[in-house]
Amino acid sequence: MPELPEVETIRRSLDRGLRGARIRAVDVREPRLRRPIDVPALGRLVGRRVAGVGRRAKYLVFDVGGGLVWIHHLGMSGRLLLVPSAAERGEHEHVRVELDGGRALAYRDPRRFGLMRVGRIDELEELRDLGPEPLDAAFDAAGFARRLRATRREVKAALLDQRVVAGIGNIYASEILFHAGVRPMRRGHRLRREDGERIAAAIPRVLGDALARRGTSFSDYFDSDGTPGGFQEMLAVFDREGSPCRRCRARIRRRAHGGRSSFYCPRCQA
DNA sequence: ATATGCACCTGTGTGC
DNA sequence: TGCACACAGGTGCATA
Numbered sequence: 370m371p372e373l374p375e376v377e378t379i380r381r382s383l384d385r386g387l388r389g390a391r392i393r394a395v396d397v398r399e400p401r402l403r404r405p406i407d408v409p410a411l412g413r414l415v416g417r418r419v420a421g422v423g424r425r426a427k428y429l430v431f432d433v434g435g436g437l438v439w440i441h442h443l444g445m446s447g448r449l450l451l452v453p454s455a456a457e458r459g460e461h462e463h464v465r466v467e468l469d470g471g472r473a474l475a476y477r478d479p480r481r482f483g484l485m486r487v488g489r490i491d492e493l494e495e496l497r498d499l500g501p502e503p504l505d506a507a508f509d510a511a512g513f514a515r516r517l518r519a520t521r522r523e524v525k526a527a528l529l530d531q532r533v534v535a536g537i538g539n540i541y542a543s544e545i546l547f548h549a550g551v552r553p554m555r556r557g558h559r560l561r562r563e564d565g566e567r568i569a570a571a572i573p574r575v576l577g578d579a580l581a582r583r584g585t586s587f588s589d590y591f592d593s594d595g596t597p598g599g600f601q602e603m604l605a606v607f608d609r610e611g612s613p614c615r616r617c618r619a620r621i622r623r624r625a626h627g628g629r630s631s632f633y634c635p636r637c638q639a
Numbered sequence: 640a641t642a643t644g645c646a647c648c649t650g651t652g653t654g655c
Numbered sequence: 656t657g658c659a660c661a662c663a664g665g666t667g668c669a670t671a
Contacts, residue, residue, distance in 0.1 A: 370664045403647050403666080427665080445665055446649075461649080480648045482665060522641065531666085538664055587664075607664095627643070630662085 371443050373504070373536030373576055375584035375598065376427050379449060382593045383429065383474075384422040386451050390468040391418050392433070399463040402481045403444070406464070410487045414439060414466070426499045426535035430490070438490045444482030450475045451593050474593075500534045503572045504580070513572075514565035517557045524560065524568065525553035525631050534572065540585055540607045543632045545571045547605045552638045553631040554624065578603065606632040 371379065392414045400406035417433040424430060429449070431439040441449065450459075454473045458465065464476040464485060476485065486493065501508055513534060520527055527533050528542040537545065546553050549567040551560070560568075579585060584598030587608075591597050605615055609632060610623035619636040 372664060375664075442665080444648095445663065478648095479650065480663090480665095482647070484666090520640085526641090529665090540664060585664075625662095628645085628662095629665095 370445050370447065371427065371584070372538035372541050373427065374541070374579035374582075374600065375592075376429060376443070376536070377424055377504075377580055378583045378598065379443075379592045380422050380424045380429055383431075383449065383451070386472075386593065387419045387431070387468070387474070388421055389418060390470070390472070392416065392466060393469055394467040396465045396467065397463070398458070398465070399481070402463070402478070402483055402485065404484055404486075406485055407487070411439075411464075411485070413437065413487055425496050425502075426531055427538070428496065430496075436489050437487065438493070439485070439487045440493055440495060441476070441486075442484040442495070444478060444480060444484070446480040447476065447478035447483035448591065449593050450477070450595070498532050500530075500532050502535055503537070503576055508573060510566070510569035510572075514562075514569040517568060518560050518562070518565045520557035522557055523554050523626075524551060524557055525626070527557055528568075528572075536576070537572070539629055540604070541575055541579065543607045544579075544605055545575045547632075547634060547638060548575055550638055552633050554626075606634060608632065 395411045395414050397406055397408050397411060400408055414433055420432040420434050422429060422431050427442055429441045433439060452473055452475050454467060454471050459475060459477050461479040462475050462477045466474040517527055525542050528537050528545060548571040551564050551568060579600040582599040585600040586597035587601060606621050609621040612621050614621055614634040614637060617636045619634055621632055622635055624631050
């Protein structure tokens with residue numbers, strides 16, 4: 370479900386809501402995620418305080434002090450909601466983290482593609498090979514463009530590769546390529562210098578715009594206090610097959626590839 | 640290095 | 656109405 374703008378929106382509200390909270394208990398009802406939850410390891414959280422909530426790529430990183438973190442990836446369908454402890458368990462609520470003050474963090478994930486893991490931050494291999502953060506001031510656009518033009522892969526595949534750049538998923542990959550005027554199936558090594566530069570420039574612009582609107586909500590993404598995002602109204606191509614391009618009125622095309630869909634405008638994107 | 644297929648799951652929408 | 660199928664915001668592995 371969530372890509373960088375959605376995860377960052379969730380991070381901000383969780384950081385506000387959880388900072389300083391003490392973890393009273395961790396109740397795992399269903400450990401069988403795609404990678405099973407190590408229940409005893411989660412027990413290390415009990416009694417600690419949340420010092421802050423950070424983010425790396427699409428991972429939320431809960432700092433619980435003493436060098437220990439808890440990382441949480443929401444996969445396709447995961448949600449984290451702050452609820453009163455007394456609230457009934459929702460459907461597909463696999464974990465509930467009980468906090469002081471009568472509150473709890475509920476993790477719901479129908480498809481169970483998410484990941485929840487506790488460890489020292491430098492021991493977590495999930496975070497090891499991730500590429501640069503595109504919304505960091507230090508994002509090296511020129512370096513990224515160089516790297517993009519050095520691969521023979523399709524640019525869409527490269528944008529989705531978290532080792533190349535962190536946080537982009539299927540929606541924003543299509544949107545970024547529309548704004549850069551490049552078709553998703555173009556090969557990196559065949560891009561002109563300007564193409565690479567336009568893609569590199571579009572990445573922080575599109576992700577930043579989406580973040581400013583608190584992400585994209587279709588049916589089931591909401592942040593931790595239940596607010597939907599607003600970027601779906603701004604989507605130029607994603608999920609708009611057959612609809613007129615907002616810029617030139619040509620019909621938006623869809624192309625399935627490796628089980629995923631790309632959307633593009635045949636006239637605006639070369 | 641890259642591509643492809645599949646696996647992990649449930650829910651929803653579509654067409655018959 | 657039921658049924659079959661396609662598809663969904665993500666990742667990881669096995670095999671070429």
